[in-house]
Amino acid sequence: MTDPQPRAPLPGHEPTPAAPPSPRFRSTTVEVEGREEVKVVELPELDPAPWTREAALGVVGQGVPRMDALEKVTGRARYTADVVRAGMLHAAVVRAPIASGRVTRLDVAPALALPGVHGALLRADVPGVRHEGLQLLDDVIHYAGQPLAAICAESPGLAAAAARAVVLEVERAPHAVVPAQALAPGAPLVRGAGNVPRTSPRVATRGDVDAALRDAEVVVTRTYRTPVALHTAMEPHGAVAEWVGDQLTVWESTQGIFNTRTDIASAFQLPLNRVRVMTDYMGGGFGAKNGASAAALLAVALARKLARPVRCLWDREGEQLDAGNRPATEQRVTIAARRDGTLVAIDVDATIQLGVGGWLGGPGRIYHELYACPNVRTRETFVYTHTGAMSSFRAPGHVEGAFGLECAMDALARALAIDPLELRRRNYATHDQVKGRPYSEKRLDECYAVGAERFGWDDRSPVRGDRSPAEPAEHRAPERESRYRRGRGMASLIWGAGGGPPAYATVRLNPDGTVDVLTGSQDLGTGSRTILAQIAAEALGARVEDVRTVLGDTERLPFAPNSWGSITTASVGPAVRVAAELARARLLEAAAAFLGAEPQALEVRESIVRVPDADRSITFAEIGARLGDVMIIATGSRGPNPEKTAIAAFGAQFAEVEVDTKTGIVRVLRIVSVHDSGRIVNPTLARSQLEGGIIQGIGYALFEERVLDERLGLVLNPTTHDYKIPTLGDVPPIDVSWLDGADTVANHTGAKGLAEPPIIPTAPAIANAVADALGVEMTEIPLTPWNGGLTV
Amino acid sequence: MRFSINGASHELSVAGHETLLGVLRDRLQLTGTKLACGRGECGACTVLLDGADGRPEPAYACLTLAAACDGRRVTTIEGMARPGVPTAEGLHPLQAAFMRHDALQCGFCTPGQIMAAAALLAANPDPTEAEVREGMSGNLCRCGAQPNIVAAVLDAAAVLRASASVP
Numbered sequence: 021m022t023d024p025q026p027r028a029p030l031p032g033h034e035p036t037p038a039a040p041p042s043p044r045f046r047s048t049t050v051e052v053e054g055r056e057e058v059k060v061v062e063l064p065e066l067d068p069a070p071w072t073r074e075a076a077l078g079v080v081g082q083g084v085p086r087m088d089a090l091e092k093v094t095g096r097a098r099y100t101a102d103v104v105r106a107g108m109l110h111a112a113v114v115r116a117p118i119a120s121g122r123v124t125r126l127d128v129a130p131a132l133a134l135p136g137v138h139g140a141l142l143r144a145d146v147p148g149v150r151h152e153g154l155q156l157l158d159d160v161i162h163y164a165g166q167p168l169a170a171i172c173a174e175s176p177g178l179a180a181a182a183a184r185a186v187v188l189e190v191e192r193a194p195h196a197v198v199p200a201q202a203l204a205p206g207a208p209l210v211r212g213a214g215n216v217p218r219t220s221p222r223v224a225t226r227g228d229v230d231a232a233l234r235d236a237e238v239v240v241t242r243t244y245r246t247p248v249a250l251h252t253a254m255e256p257h258g259a260v261a262e263w264v265g266d267q268l269t270v271w272e273s274t275q276g277i278f279n280t281r282t283d284i285a286s287a288f289q290l291p292l293n294r295v296r297v298m299t300d301y302m303g304g305g306f307g308a309k310n311g312a313s314a315a316a317l318l319a320v321a322l323a324r325k326l327a328r329p330v331r332c333l334w335d336r337e338g339e340q341l342d343a344g345n346r347p348a349t350e351q352r353v354t355i356a357a358r359r360d361g362t363l364v365a366i367d368v369d370a371t372i373q374l375g376v377g378g379w380l381g382g383p384g385r386i387y388h389e390l391y392a393c394p395n396v397r398t399r400e401t402f403v404y405t406h407t408g409a410m411s412s413f414r415a416p417g418h419v420e421g422a423f424g425l426e427c428a429m430d431a432l433a434r435a436l437a438i439d440p441l442e443l444r445r446r447n448y449a450t451h452d453q454v455k456g457r458p459y460s461e462k463r464l465d466e467c468y469a470v471g472a473e474r475f476g477w478d479d480r481s482p483v484r485g486d487r488s489p490a491e492p493a494e495h496r497a498p499e500r501e502s503r504y505r506r507g508r509g510m511a512s513l514i515w516g517a518g519g520g521p522p523a524y525a526t527v528r529l530n531p532d533g534t535v536d537v538l539t540g541s542q543d544l545g546t547g548s549r550t551i552l553a554q555i556a557a558e559a560l561g562a563r564v565e566d567v568r569t570v571l572g573d574t575e576r577l578p579f580a581p582n583s584w585g586s587i588t589t590a591s592v593g594p595a596v597r598v599a600a601e602l603a604r605a606r607l608l609e610a611a612a613a614f615l616g617a618e619p620q621a622l623e624v625r626e627s628i629v630r631v632p633d634a635d636r637s638i639t640f641a642e643i644g645a646r647l648g649d650v651m652i653i654a655t656g657s658r659g660p661n662p663e664k665t666a667i668a669a670f671g672a673q674f675a676e677v678e679v680d681t682k683t684g685i686v687r688v689l690r691i692v693s694v695h696d697s698g699r700i701v702n703p704t705l706a707r708s709q710l711e712g713g714i715i716q717g718i719g720y721a722l723f724e725e726r727v728l729d730e731r732l733g734l735v736l737n738p739t740t741h742d743y744k745i746p747t748l749g750d751v752p753p754i755d756v757s758w759l760d761g762a763d764t765v766a767n768h769t770g771a772k773g774l775a776e777p778p779i780i781p782t783a784p785a786i787a788n789a790v791a792d793a794l795g796v797e798m799t800e801i802p803l804t805p806w807n808g809g810l811t812v
Numbered sequence: 813m814r815f816s817i818n819g820a821s822h823e824l825s826v827a828g829h830e831t832l833l834g835v836l837r838d839r840l841q842l843t844g845t846k847l848a849c850g851r852g853e854c855g856a857c858t859v860l861l862d863g864a865d866g867r868p869e870p871a872y873a874c875l876t877l878a879a880a881c882d883g884r885r886v887t888t889i890e891g892m893a894r895p896g897v898p899t900a901e902g903l904h905p906l907q908a909a910f911m912r913h914d915a916l917q918c919g920f921c922t923p924g925q926i927m928a929a930a931a932l933l934a935a936n937p938d939p940t941e942a943e944v945r946e947g948m949s950g951n952l953c954r955c956g957a958q959p960n961i962v963a964a965v966l967d968a969a970a971v972l973r974a975s976a977s978v979p
Binding site (some may be wrong): 085088089090091092093094095096097098099100101104175176177252253254255301302303304306335336388515526544545546547678704705707708709711712713714715716739740741745746747748751753755 | 829830831834838841842843844845846847848849850851853854856888889890892893900903907908910911912914916917918919921922923926927931944945947948949950951952953954955956957958959960961962
């Protein structure tokens with residue numbers, strides 16, 4: 021359902037290049053998850069002066085406690101799975117047990133005969149309803165785990181039992197579950213047409229790579245492999261759907277209520293104003309919940325068929341098989357340089373495993389932008405396979421690409437005997453080479469300096485594998501070839517985290533002086549509720565404790581974009597600020613009338629309006645009481661991004677590891693991560709989010725991997741036990757920090773995104789550290805003892 | 813069967829296969845206890861049962877048959893804060909410490925983390941950091957709140973020890 025690619029304009033609605041400029045509407049470029057989109061923007065009523073680095077801010081920049089933490093620690097936070105509606109039924113899904121073939125018999129009568137079972141949903145009930153571009157409940161099987169039928173009963177347990185009672189017979193057909201199978205001559209077709217999308221391979225070229233490679237002084241070529249990684253959000257995909265007449269309400273665990281509304285309305289051909297989507301609390305998304313899930317479509321169809329509210333939740337196996345993944349890649353990387361380390365060419369040939377669907381998220385782009393290099397060519401071949409569809413996963417493409425690029429940079433550094441950090445400094449990209457534009461701000465060089473200092477990069481021990489004196493006696497070996505060897509590595513990041521329009525927010529003052537911020541965004545656990553309240557409090561002059569952010573309802577709240585691409589702070593934040601500034605202007609007019617002063621002479625702080633140098637003031641509560649039901653209310657929007665300017669977040673990460681050479685087990689000893697993301701609105705939440713991204717990166721580097729039986733076509737580890745994510749015992753000391761500042765060219769809050777950047781460099785920093793420890797390059801993750809990825 | 817949940821007595825007839833988690837969530841609508849894996853792998857459904865020695869012991873509600881709880885006392889996340897006190901003042905020290913240390917992001921695993929920590933501290937009131945890491949490693953968190961969870965549990969342990977030492 022999710023189509024994060026730019027949607028094609030409707031026929032007759034293509035942009036007209038010669039259109040006269042409108043004072044209110046114009047175009048702007050927005051970068052989302054590495055994709056650039058041209059969007060129409062409505063110019064805000066107000067374009068406030070940027071909050072500069074020196075601006076004296078009172079609330080923004082403070083570690084205000086997470087505002088919904090109380091609900092979360094008491095169990096009162098209501099997630100989608102906690103929504104209960106009167107008369108609600110529960111759905112369970114029958115899934116395909118094979119990767120390819122067709123259904124020959126699907127008899128739901130034994131299930132319907134069980135007590136408490138109310139009905140079933142089959143392909144014939146949902147004609148034309150598609151998910152990932154495929155017919156929902158199709159009787160052609162495209163991947164193991166594909167939903168084939170759904171059964172509805174009075175409790176989740178009854179529904180699950182009834183689903184098991186369905187008689188299912190399938191006819192097996194040849195499958196292609198990995199790219200090698202799908203690209204082989206005569207391979208079975210995954211989606212009817214060829215196993216490679218029409219727009220694949222996607223080739224992007226700058227300069228003359230072939231000529232540069234011919235003349236290069238040093239050339240390094242390696243092939244890197246990255247696994248399929250599973251999001252494994254603690255809250256699986258799911259939805260509750262309820263029809264009242266022709267009005268549909270859907271509670272869904274989603275990162276985008278408006279995208280979900282569009283998806284549902286188009287799947288069931290409903291007017292948008294008949295569909296209401298709500299997301300209050302959300303148990304993690306990481307990119308896999310960017311639109312209406314198949315669970316939501318099933319719930320909607322069942323609720324309509326049975327005329328009862330229906331809850332449909334994926335169980336854990338369904339979540340691991342059929343809820344998106346980070347695609348596996350194979351990247352053949354050739355990197356060429358002069359003897360002084362100056363890059364002259366980067367040439368990449370990548371294969372990306374999409375699964376049965378998804379979008380063309382590849383590793384190519386980071387090769388074009390992270391380092392200065394005049395000649396770059398990336399060729400990305402996307403391959404459909406008989407496995408669950410890929411989806412965005414925290415910094416999609418860049419995480420995979422950073423592994424290849426940053427490991428290749430270290431290989432080059434070794435070939436040239438140049439320090440890896442020094443090699444990166446020598447190839448510093450001063451501007452956006454993809455579009456030939458300046459960056460709004462780029463402080464990666466400072467990240468290198470601060471990171472090297474905090475990590476102690478320059479005090480490297482002269483002998484690789486040396487242990488610190490604190491090492492346990494049993495680990496200590498007199499000779500250099502100790503069993504436990506330590507190494508250090510680093511990597512850098514870039515991520516287009518500038519956000520952009522459209523986004524709207526409303527700020528209103530209640531008669532008791534409290535403030536509501538209303539915006540159709542969502543809080544995935546990122547802390548957007550808190551930081552948006554901080555921005556409103558700052559701009560309005562309110563006490564932050566008096567501000568409440570209301571999110572997650574398409575019917576009652578103005579539009580805000582998906583919480584993806586690290587865009588929320590930089591997209592919704594400025595809209596909130598504009599709304600609050602407009603509300604403040606009105607509030608001051610009212611206060612001026614009550615205080616007998618000029619509005620522009622007033623000061624406002626901590627929810628009190630003062631006449632400076634006079635002993636007169638009035639609180640927000642007093643103003644509200646005087647106004648009664650006359651509302652101070654204003655709506656703001658996100659203005660356009662600066663013209664001909666690239667906006668990105670940057671950072672550098674350093675890792676120290678210890679490898680047990682007897683078992684091959686890699687332990688991360690510490691991580692240092694330094695970020696350039698403009699203004700940090702809330703250091704407490706920023707720290708949490710950075711640590712979280714790094715910990716996911718540690719899992720990706722060390723143990724996360726969907727394991728397939730290529731012969732059977734089945735996933736062998738669709739559980740949280742067999743698919744290993746980091747636990748408390750796996751997490752090393754992590755030192756996160758950021759450069760103080762504000763990117764005032766990017767937007768008037770000075771903030772850029774922070775969610776995705778930390779995961780980008782973690783795996784290559786760790787792999788480079790392992791290579792440093794062992795003198796053997798790692799070309800494949802995860803770095804499990806049994807993974808053969810060794811390049812000596 | 814009859815059992816006590818968070819101090820309130822409940823009398824229910826349950827089928828033999830019904831899990832404690834199903835009874836809590838779907839019949840009593842105590843939805844603070846979460847279902848995330850259903851196989852005892854992630855700890856999100858952790859609750860406390862009264863142990864033989866009077867100390868609470870942790871249980872995965874998804875793997876515990878409701879019928880096996882006959883006559884027992886069950887504590888869920890809803891029973892951790894002082895009843896009738898919806899504000900931070902009435903919180904259990906663990907809840908307050910999780911808030912203080914921002915030991916959560918999406919919050920979905922948080923009830924299970926807090927219940928597992930309560931069981932850990934009941935058995936070992938003065939754990940080392942390594943003991944917290946080991947003892948809580950069965951509770952998964954995908955957002956990556958682990959560093960803050962460790963800090964919160966150690967902090968709460970100190971608070972609980974201090975309050976226990978008050979005569």
